[in-house]
Each structure stands twice: as C-alpha cells, then as structure tokens.
Amino acid sequence: MTDDSIGIDISKDFLEAHRLSDGGTARFPNAPTGFRALSAWLGADIPARVVFEATGPYHRRFERALSRRLPLAKVNPLQARRFAQACGSRVKTDVVDARMLASFGKAFALKPDQPIDEKQYEIRELFSARGALIKDRTRLINRLQTQTLALVRRQTKARIEQLTRQLKALQQDINVRLQDCPSRARANAILRSIPGIGEVAAATILIEMPEVGTLDKKKAASLTGLAPMTQQSGKWRGKASIQGGRKQLRDALYMPALVAVKHNPDMCKKYQRMIKQGKPQKVALTAIMRKLIELANTLVKADREWVQNHA
Structure with a gap:
C-alpha cells in the first residue's frame, strides 16, 4: 500500500478519478x-x-462492488465542499471535485471505512422498501378520508390491506435476517430490552448505525445528530442546537423517547427535571433521545441487557 490518495467524483453515469501523487x-x-x-x-x-x-x-x-477490494473512505459532501472553498476553489466540475476529494483525504489522513457487510446491505434494502410501503399506506389512508364513492373506497381499502400484508412480510424477513447473524441477534436482544425500544426501533438502530457498540458516547450522539452544537463568539452566546447526523435513525428514536419518559424511571426523572428547569418539552425529549442512543451503544458494547436500577 502506498501513501497516496485517490479522489472519485461520482455522478449517475460516470466516475471521475484523480490520483494525487502524479495528478493522473x-x-x-x-x-x-x-x-x-x-x-x-x-x-x-x-x-x-x-x-x-x-x-x-x-x-x-x-461502494458495494469495491468495498472489500479498495480502502474506501466516504465523506460528507458539505464537508468536502467547505474544504474546497477553504482552498480557494470556486470552480465546481467533476474533475475539480475529484482533485479536491483526493486532497481532502490526504490533508486529514482519512482512514478507510470498514468493509461493507453484504448482509447489512440486504437488510438495508428491505428496510428501505418497508419505508416506501409505509409512505404509500399513509397516503392512501389520508386519501380515504375524503373519498365518497363506494367503488373508489373499496379499491383504496383493498390496496391498504395489500400494503399491510406486504409490510408484515418485509418485517418478518428483516427479523429473520437479523437473527441469522449471532452478533446482530445478540445486539437486537440487548436493544429490545431497553424500555421504549421495540422491534422497529431496534432494527432501525442496527441498520442505520451498524457501528453501535463500538463508539464512545459523544460519537454515538454525533452520528445520530443529537449532540448539541455550541454557538458563541466573543461575548455573544447563542442557543445550542442539533444538526446533521442520520435523520432516519433520529426519527426512529422519537416514539421510543415518548415511551421511555413514562416507563423508564431514570429517563422519567431526567425529563421531569429538565421541564422543571424551564426547558421546552421538545428540548427535554431530544435529550432523552440522546440518552437512549448512548444507553444502547453502552449496553451493546458491554454485551449486557438493560436492568432497572433499584438503588
């Protein structure tokens, strides 16, 4: 292996490659x-x-074809663009972007990502299909509320029932695949032991954050987009806010957080304490979402299921 960086700008039809060492x-x-x-x-x-x-x-x-053959490093497009702007590059073409990506990798000595797990890809595809079916079903349910003709309503109801059966089949297949891998099956059991995290939320965590159990607390919160970003300059102090991260994972933690503040004593105490301090409910609930993903990461790392603290 040589200490060289290759930048690849990917579009729908082409891969534009740039080799940093010789400018090829x-x-x-x-x-x-x-x-x-x-x-x-x-x-x-x-x-x-x-x-x-x-x-x-x-x-x-x-990524799927070359993950196990090349040291791939996937980066955030916004970060790559900011790097190009910091380098004084205002031009944006495929050739320039490829060169900037190669320079970005060299400047920050980026480490290659872990090779792609083929089964993880299959589960992710199933989960993506499940999300699409949910959107279709929700759209039809909303449309049903305004339909008046009997024939149209019957067809809409039949389609909703069909989508419900397809959703059930997809979820069953996802569950089977999660159980096929001993490490994923164990992680799934640990996640399901946490009050508030059910079948869908546990699957979402395993699919959207396969790194769970290998991160520190701050990194887990950051990947989810739940780590508050401080905003200050001189004497000015702005409100901290969350941003970025993996939206689908963050969305999946909302309902578990609502359940946790009712059925998890520790989470309930923290939530009530923040409300008494004058924090808005949305802010307090976001803090619970962060605690949930940090707890999930900690328990998977320790290979132990959740137990209530009676102390």
Missing part, C-alpha cells in the same frame, strides 16, 4: 465495467485511501 485523471462508467477498469487503472499499488462523497443511489453500486 481518468473517467469510467458508473457500472461494473467501469469498476473493473478503475481497479486496472489503479494498478498493483493500492493507495492509502480512495475518497468519495455520499451521493445516495449513485455511490451505492460503487
């Missing part, structure tokens, strides 16, 4: 043939890192 550039199709051509272009000397931006559906095939 190349373009490849964003397809299996392009992935093979990229590997051949890199040659036998594996670089220290291959840096690319998270671009949703466009980067997934690339």
